[in-house]
Amino acid sequence: MIPLSWYLILSAALFSIGLFGVLSRRNAVAILLGIELMLNSVNVNLAAFWRYGDVTNIAGQVFAVIVFAVAAAEVSVGLALVISVYRRRNTVIADELDLMKW
């Protein structure tokens, strides 16, 4: 059997990799890729705690389904913003997007 700690270590490592991507990539699309990794690591944690806790309490899976929906909403709005900014400023580098209004 796999102990719970293996899943928790995997999830913490995935979250840290996503955090590194969010903090250090210059491209706005790559920052969104890092956020996706972080959301996925949270889902692994939720599913693992559901499986290793009380299996008949389904709340962990319900929460993971809602995280899926929120991730889809987040990525659609985020990419729409990136495309809109690219049309106006012709760049997707986060450092260069330093004006409140063009």
Next chain:
Amino acid sequence: MTGEQITFLVVALGTLGSALMVVTTRNLVHAALWLISTLFGVAVIFALLSASFLAVVQVVVYIGAIAILFIFAVMLTRKDMRDQGPQLNKNWWLGALLAVLTFGGLFSLLQGWSGWSKTAAVIPSSFDAVNELGNALTSPTGYVLPFEVASVLLVAALVGAVYVAFNPRSGDSQK
């Protein structure tokens, strides 16, 4: 070492390796393809956790929709970023330090917890997780309200995304 453990280790190493490639590779199309590999690894982890519905949704929603959306966005915005200039900002070492500290902090915090090396209980044969999940998401005593709020949020976000990304100038030129 049982077969389940070997499967977990192989999949976990593949997932983490692909995740590292997502945040370090220069070409963003390759980063999006590595993201698909990572997401597939997470789907296998869900299957190992016997969360079958989550595994299927991971493949359908994440790989089928979100990753394809990323590839579209990369292709629509990749004129100037392709292979020139640094891909990481100049404070990248600070981000790496913070990520390592986060991992170390989570690890040491969880190691002191009593459930750290817990093993999974056997699922009773009369228990059908997918059936339970469907009931919980639609019953008024369960989670129907959060579920409906999530669907309204999704509709609002998609309408907002169309509005934000809509280009009025290209709309005029088509008339």
